[in-house]
Amino acid sequence: MRLKLIITFLFTLFLTEISNAHNHFPITRDSEANILKGKVLYEQHCASCHMVNLTGAVDWKGVDKDGHRKAPPLNGTGHTWHHNDELLHKIIKLGFAKLMNNYEGKMVGFGDKIDDAGIDNILSYIKSYWTDDIYEYQISMSK
Numbered sequence: 186m187r188l189k190l191i192i193t194f195l196f197t198l199f200l201t202e203i204s205n206a207h208n209h210f211p212i213t214r215d216s217e218a219n220i221l222k223g224k225v226l227y228e229q230h231c232a233s234c235h236m237v238n239l240t241g242a243v244d245w246k247g248v249d250k251d252g253h254r255k256a257p258p259l260n261g262t263g264h265t266w267h268h269n270d271e272l273l274h275k276i277i278k279l280g281f282a283k284l285m286n287n288y289e290g291k292m293v294g295f296g297d298k299i300d301d302a303g304i305d306n307i308l309s310y311i312k313s314y315w316t317d318d319i320y321e322y323q324i325s326m327s328k
């Protein structure tokens with residue numbers, strides 16, 4: 186089930202031509218100001234599901250009462266850092282709904298509420314939680 190979803194996801198990504206390219210990756214955590222801006226946006230738009238401190242929903246590997254997957258942790262204990270910046274930016278901007286066929290889960294896009302710079306600041310904030318080794322790894326795959 187999960188494998189099928191992942192395959193559908195990758196296949197859809199492959200087919201989906203999203204023309205608004207961003208060439209500002211990798212996104213670092215070098216700017217304290219950007220991290221703070223990202224924190225404000227995160228708390229406003231994301232914390233309700235991904236929780237403060239980015240810990241994700243309780244028992245995030247299970248499903249919620251609607252049968253949907255729960256919000257995973259973004260703090261480096263989940264698999265967020267396996268995705269490069271281009272994909273993470275798309276997930277936040279477009280949501281899984283626009284990236285996968287027949288997606289019925291809860292991760293919608295925020296492109297109508299948060300601009301690209303804001304999304305990048307949220308990513309800086311998310312990365313500020315990661316250990317050095319996963320941060321470096323994810324930066325190297327985002328280049």
Ligand code: HEC
Nearest residue numbers: 230231234254255256257263264265277290291292295307
């Ligand atoms: C209504 C609940 C909800 C809100 C609000 C929400 N998310 Fe999510 N998010 C989810 C769920 C659920 C998933 C898992 C998607 C799935 O498998 O269906 C997810 C997945 C993700 C992923 C992929 C993580 C991974 O490890 O693969 C990222 C990145 C993400 N969200 C970032 C954000 C950001 C940034 C915000 C705020 C701008 C946000 N989300 C707001 C529910 C939410």
